[in-house]
Amino acid sequence: MTGTAHKTPPAQLSDRILGGWLGRIAGNMLGKPVERGDYWTRARIDAYLRRTDALPLTGYLPPPPADAAPGEFTLRPEWRECVRGRVHGSCRDDDVDYAILGLHLLETHGFGFTTEQVGQVWLERLPYLQTFTAERVAYRNLVDGIGPPRTASHDNPYQEWIGALIRADVFGWTCPGDPDAAAALARRDAALSHRGNGVHGAVWAAATIAAAFTADGPRAALEAGLGRVPPDSRLARTVRHTIALHDSGTDWAGTLDEMERRTAGQGWIHVVPNAAVLTAGLLYGAGDFTRTIALTVRGGLDTDSNGATAGSVAGVLCGASALPPQWTEPLADRVRSAVFGFDGTSVTELARRTARLAAARTGEDRAGEDRAGGEDRAG
Structure with missing residues (x-):
């Protein structure tokens, strides 16, 4: 599937890349107030939604009920920037950073970047206190003079956590229709801070997003992503079992009950x-943007990260022009970021620059194919 981005007309490609950006930001904002999986269980999230008359969930979370008992619903401190009626641009979050x-x-550095260059960009552009878990350990290791791949393994108990997966989207957006290329880029990035299933998660996410540009729905995109990770890994087995439960007719809640037992x-x-x-949200969301991010966030655990990735996949599948306005209009085409030089950037500008990279990479692929064809003819 290498070099297939040219099969998508430029205007459509740009719309779908913008859809990925907007979807990621909207899904992140939806999940942010309830990001703490040990407290915000599925049951507590749905109890909150029932108390605020927000089931079915069709927009950002409502503010907490005025009559809530002390400690009944403890939202993240950022909730005031993320709930209905208060969203004006995105709040800063590492899932977007x-x-x-x-x-x-x-x-x-281009598509040939090295893992060492990933680390250098972090040191130059990302504040240390805006890193967490595996990323903070890798950052500290870099400062201490430890280079990759030891940055991921030295004193790092978080190397199979979700951090590398949340960094993978841009590799999928810039390799539309080419999950192999997206997977290779994500693997190189993830190696700075993660190992094992932590790397597999990033590869799977990047390949799934890349495949979403040409797939006929979320199931096909997920299968394409799954094909880029070791089949015997825990991540692959988990995704496959979630797909099997969906295919068997098990409902969304039953699927998550079973998977919660299996991953306890x-x-x-x-x-x-x-x-x-994430897999359940995409499958049971069935390509509908609102349903996809709503089910994913209601699934609990790392709600803002999962909502962001689900929103990215669904946003690519739908395209920006088809995203419901209750998600996109409050974002006001503006993103907050801790990345030096990017705070206040418009989402449209980020998407334009991403599309330019995707087009440039396709041009490089075409040139390589032309050269190879010329050599074949010459021979």
Whole structure:
């Protein structure tokens, strides 16, 4: 599937890349107030939605009920920027920062970037206190003079958590229709901070997003992503079992009940249980943007990260022009970011620059094919 981006007309490609950006930001904003999987269980999230008359969930979360008892619903401190009626541009979050940082990485170093260059970009553009878990460990290792791949393994108990997966979107957006290329880029990026299933999660996400540009729905995109990770890995087995439950006719809640039992003990930020929630949201969302991000966030665990990735896949599948306005208009085409030089950038501008990279990469592929064809003819 290498070099297939040219099969999508430029205007449609740009619309779908913008859909990915908007979807990621909207899904992140939806999940942010309830991001704490040990407290915001599926049951508590739905209890909140029932108390605020927000089921079915068709927009950003409502503010907490005025008559809530103390401690009944403890939202993240950022909730005031993320609930209905208060959203005006995105709030700052690492799930969006890393997409921006990845864009800067590709603009600065091209598609041949090295893992060492990923680390250098972090040191130059990302504040240390805006990193968490595996990324913070890798950052500290870099400062201490430890280079990759040891940055991912030295004193790092988080190397299979979800951090690398949330960095993967830009590699899918810039390799539309080419999951192999997206997977290779995501693997190189993830190696700075993750190993094992942590890397597999990033590869799977990037390949799924790349495949969404040409797939006929979320199931086909997920299968394409799954084909780029080791089939015997815990991540692959988890995704496959979630798909099998969906195919068997098990409902969304029953699927998540079963997957919660199967992934028990791995923690709410580990990539494996979150992959199950994300897979279920995409499958049962069935290509509908609102239903996809709503089910994914209602699935609990790392709600803002899962909502962001589900929104990215669904946004690519739908395209920006088809996204419901209750998600996009409050964003006001503006993103907050801790990445140096990017705070206040318009989402449209980020998408334009991403599309330019995708087009440039396709041109490089075409040139390589032309050269190879010429050599074949010459021979």
